[in-house]
Amino acid sequence: MERGNRTPVTEFTLLGLSDLPQHQPFLFVLFLCMYLITLAGNILIISVIKADHQLHTPMYYFLGNFSFVDICLSSVTVPKLLANIFSERKSIYFTSCIAQLYFFLLAATMEDLLLGVMAFDRYMAICNPLRYPVVMNSRFCALLVASCWVISSLHALIYSVMASRLPFCGSTTICHFFCDIPPLLKLSCADTTTYELVIFTEGSLVVMSPCLLIIVSYVWIISAILKVPSKEGRRKAFSTCSSHLMVVILFYGTAIFTYFRPSSIYSLDYDRVVSVMYTIVTPMLNPFIYSLRNNEVKGALWRVTRRIFQKI
Numbered sequence: 001m002e003r004g005n006r007t008p009v010t011e012f013t014l015l016g017l018s019d020l021p022q023h024q025p026f027l028f029v030l031f032l033c034m035y036l037i038t039l040a041g042n043i044l045i046i047s048v049i050k051a052d053h054q055l056h057t058p059m060y061y062f063l064g065n066f067s068f069v070d071i072c073l074s075s076v077t078v079p080k081l082l083a084n085i086f087s088e089r090k091s092i093y094f095t096s097c098i099a100q101l102y103f104f105l106l107a108a109t110m111e112d113l114l115l116g117v118m119a120f121d122r123y124m125a126i127c128n129p130l131r132y133p134v135v136m137n138s139r140f141c142a143l144l145v146a147s148c149w150v151i152s153s154l155h156a157l158i159y160s161v162m163a164s165r166l167p168f169c170g171s172t173t174i175c176h177f178f179c180d181i182p183p184l185l186k187l188s189c190a191d192t193t194t195y196e197l198v199i200f201t202e203g204s205l206v207v208m209s210p211c212l213l214i215i216v217s218y219v220w221i222i223s224a225i226l227k228v229p230s231k232e233g234r235r236k237a238f239s240t241c242s243s244h245l246m247v248v249i250l251f252y253g254t255a256i257f258t259y260f261r262p263s264s265i266y267s268l269d270y271d272r273v274v275s276v277m278y279t280i281v282t283p284m285l286n287p288f289i290y291s292l293r294n295n296e297v298k299g300a301l302w303r304v305t306r307r308i309f310q311k312i
Contacts (some may be wrong), residue, residue, distance in 0.1 A: 012092045013173045014084055017272060018192040028060035028085045034284050035078045041287030045297070046241040052300035055167040058136040059125070060297075063290065065145055069114065070283035075108040076100060076278045077178040084177075098164045099180040104178065108278070109206060115248055116210025122241055127224045164196055176272060177240050178279070183271075187207045210253055218245070243290045247282075254278040 019029060049055045049064040081098070084090040092100070122130045159181060169189035176183040181199065185192045218241070225237045252272050 007092050009168045009172055011093045011172070011296060012097050014080070014090045014092055014177055014179075015089060015173055016081070016177050017083055017276070023174065024085050028082060030083055031280060034280055035074055035082070038074045038078075038280070038284040039071060040232070040283065042071045044301075045287050048300050048304055051304045055296065055300050055301075058121050058141045059118070059272040060116060061138075062121060062145070066111065066114050066118070066290075067287065069107050069110045072285050073104070074280060074283045077105060077113065090234060092179065097174075098160050099186070101163055101181070102156045103161040104180065104279075105159055107153050107184065109152040109155045110148055111251060112207055112210050113151060114145075115244070115251060117144050117148065119210075119214040119217040119248075122244065123221055125239055126221050126241075135210050147205045151206065155202075158198070158202065166190060166192075166195075176275065178275075180275065191195045191289045198264045200270075206250075211248075214248055216248055246289050247286055250282055251278065256284070 018024070043065045046064050049060045077100070080092065123138060124136055127137070163179075163181065163184050166184060166188040167190045168187055171187065174183050174187060179196075185195055221237075221241060225234050226235060228234045254277050
């Protein structure tokens with residue numbers, strides 16, 4: 001059912017995180033610092049992996065791609081958020097909104113699929129160490145990453161086309177700091193049951209398939225680790241997987257809370273906080289959670305730094 005007369009929409013207004021003037025300077029400094037840390041941390045990880053030959057393994061190949069996607073995910077939303085904080089007209093053109101939605105979904109879905117690929121990599125390394133070098137060769141790893149990009153692009157395209165066809169009849173104020181599916185559905189004056197059904201079916205398939213792969217992989221991984229006779233061997237194996245599990249829990253917890261529920265229970269304040277977690281906080285923390293606490297990465301960072309100073 002439509003809730004009013006359809007009128008062409010040329011732009012939206014992004015409400016942001018807070019409309020209180022006294023909060024704006026603090027929010028600007030906070031999110032600018034977080035964005036710079038995200039860029040610095042992930043660029044550092046990519047650079048170290050590329051520069052150190054000891055990290056030219058499937059695990060770090062996937063991790064380098066994951067860091068690149070983290071940069072993309074933050075860059076889709078944070079610059080516009082910072083620009084709107086001190087802007088009188090917190091507007092975004094309709095086409096720019098759809099483009100932002102597309103690239104956000106592309107990056108978010110890519111992270112989802114890469115987490116599944118990384119779980120499969122850990123399964124092969126721990127449960128099938130003899131077959132690992134044969135199966136996880138460079139060509140197969142590149143094919144996995146390329147497949148993830150193709151699936152992510154198609155997934156993002158479906159939702160972007162759907163969003164571009166939504167009718168908007170009344171307010172054009174998006175109660176969010178970027179263009180995302182839940183606030184756009186809330187704003188639409190059409191019956192969004194079909195759109196929600198697509199989210200729960202196609203969206204569940206794309207998002208939860210890697211999650212299922214992760215669960216199955218870790219059931220086998222934990223079973224294999226428990227059979228290791230050495231306590232030090234078990235500790236090292238668990239240490240290798242713990243960072244990945246932390247990122248998985250953080251990513252899927254926020255994604256499920258935000259997307260896989262009816263729009264009738266959509267909560268503006270809670271969803272904006274959760275969105276900050278997976279678009280800004282998580283990409284900033286991932287280099288520390290997943291890499292900088294890793295002895296191999298820290299050793300590689302030291303070797304690269306030493307080579308740089310030797311050249312100077």
